[in-house]
Amino acid sequence: MENVQNPLIGGIIIGVASTMMLAFNGKITGISGIIGGALKKITKDDYWRIAFILGLIFGAFVLYVISPHLFQYEFKNSYLEMIMAGVLVGYGTRLGSGCTSGHGVCGLPRFSARSLTATLTFMAVAVITVFIRNI
Amino acid sequence: MNILFSFISGFIFSLGLVIAGMTNPDKIIGFLNIFGEWDYALAFVMGGAVIFNVLSFKFIKRQNSPLFGTKFEWPTNNDIDKKLIIGSSLFGIGWGIAGICPGPGVANLITLNPKAIVFVISLLLGMYIFKKTEHLWIKK
Numbered sequence: 617m618e619n620v621q622n623p624l625i626g627g628i629i630i631g632v633a634s635t636m637m638l639a640f641n642g643k644i645t646g647i648s649g650i651i652g653g654a655l656k657k658i659t660k661d662d663y664w665r666i667a668f669i670l671g672l673i674f675g676a677f678v679l680y681v682i683s684p685h686l687f688q689y690e691f692k693n694s695y696l697e698m699i700m701a702g703v704l705v706g707y708g709t710r711l712g713s714g715c716t717s718g719h720g721v722c723g724l725p726r727f728s729a730r731s732l733t734a735t736l737t738f739m740a741v742a743v744i745t746v747f748i749r750n751i
Numbered sequence: 752m753n754i755l756f757s758f759i760s761g762f763i764f765s766l767g768l769v770i771a772g773m774t775n776p777d778k779i780i781g782f783l784n785i786f787g788e789w790d791y792a793l794a795f796v797m798g799g800a801v802i803f804n805v806l807s808f809k810f811i812k813r814q815n816s817p818l819f820g821t822k823f824e825w826p827t828n829n830d831i832d833k834k835l836i837i838g839s840s841l842f843g844i845g846w847g848i849a850g851i852c853p854g855p856g857v858a859n860l861i862t863l864n865p866k867a868i869v870f871v872i873s874l875l876l877g878m879y880i881f882k883k884t885e886h887l888w889i890k891k
Contacts (some may be wrong), residue, residue, distance in 0.1 A: 622793040626771020627799025633764035634800070635807040640756040642817035642824050645764065647853040652878045664757040667856060671761025676858035679763075679769045689775040691866035693849050702870040704845025705852060706877020711888070712838025713828070715852050717764075719839075720797055725804035726825075733831050738843035740784075745847025746783040 634721055637668075646718020647672075648709030712738070752819040765858050771796040774858050776850030783847055834888055847876075 634645035641664060655663040680687055693701065709715040712734055714723065719738075723731020770885055772778040772792055781790025817823055849870060851859070858873055859867040 619790070619792050620795055621779050623771045623795035624799045626767045626769070626773065627796035627801075628777060628803050629767030629770060630764055630796070631767075631800040631803030631807065633760045633767060634776055635804060635811070636756060636815065637760045637762065638808070638823065639811050639814075640760075640818045640820070641753050642820035642822055643757075644824060644826060645760065647857070648878075651853055651857070651875075652882075655875070655878055655882055665755045667754045667757040668761035668764075671758035671763075672765045672857050673761075673852065674758075675762040675765025676769055676774070676861045679766060680861050686769050687862055689772070689777055691776060691849075691864055691870075693776075693866070695866065695869055697761055698866050698870045699873045701845040701849035701851065702856070702873020703877035703880070704841050705856070706845075706874040706879075707881045708838050708841030708843070708845055708877070708887075709853060710838070710878050712840075713826075715854075716797075717852075717854055721800045721804060723826075724801050725808045725857035728826070728829075730826075730829055730831055730835060734793070734835055734839040737785060737836055737839035738846060741840045741843025742783045742847035743785055745844050746780055747786050749848070750784070751785060 630717075630721055634717070638722075644718060646714045646722060648706075648715040649713070649718055652710045708738075712749045756819060764854065768854055768858055769799075774855040776855075777853075779846070779850035779855075783850070 637643045637645045650665050650668055654662055654669070658666070672685065691698065705715075714731065714734060716738075719731040719734040724735060768774055773796055778792050780791060781788070782793035784790070811823070844851075851870055853874060856867070856871050860871055
């Protein structure tokens with residue numbers, strides 16, 4: 617049950633956070649967009665991006681301190697794979713205008729055909745990628 | 752107020768990611784491993800988040816403006832174009848390799864694991880490369 621309950625609770629909490637961003641700030645919580653949109657000369661209109669990212673880091677930090685067992689996992693890829701993966705994720709999310717949070721968590725609830733297409737695409741390609749790597 | 756609530760939202764979002772297990776690459780790769788030993792956890796994360804937002808967004812759409820802002824920044828682009836497909840595909844490949852997407856990538860920085868840091872630096876590099884080459888995607 618833990619593999620249903622924790623994910624479900626975590627998912628709802630993610631929903632709450634993205635709902636707050638929309639209800640209070642009018643912003644879509646697409647992490648790739650929040651980060652990507654900050655890669656320029658920052659003006660005061662961008663401070664919310666920095667605040668969100670700092671909150672993200674601080675939240676993980678708090679949990680790391682009180683429940684370090686939540687972080688007992690390894691990064692099994694080689695450094696080269698991490699670099700390749702990072703660049704692909706960075707470039708791809710900007711080109712595709714979103715990631716799992718932007719298109720998935722925020723786009724699907726809006727019944728956006730664009731987000732549905734994006735989500736199905738990155739999910740399918742990721743599944744195929746994992747399959748190929750396992751051969 | 753925008754800034755304070757952005758910080759709070761980021762904080763809560765992070766709690767959700769970690770509690771859901773989404774910062775653990777094994778959980779992501781496990782979910783994507785539908786042809787092998789499948790870990791269904793991510794389905795419940797996405798399901799929980801999406802269902803919650805279907806309901807909350809319905810309610811939010813009835814409001815005239817956000818609480819601390821002037822307008823809702825609903826996305827305006829509805830095109831399903833090659834940028835969307837190619838971009839999503841490239842993201843999918845990267846995600847399938849490391850099992851990390853932007854949110855968990857940033858959250859994992861607190862582990863101070865060098866690989867997590869390398870991932871984020873590479874993520875920023877990839878985004879920067881896009882910014883500098885974005886004009887190549889514009890049709891003439």
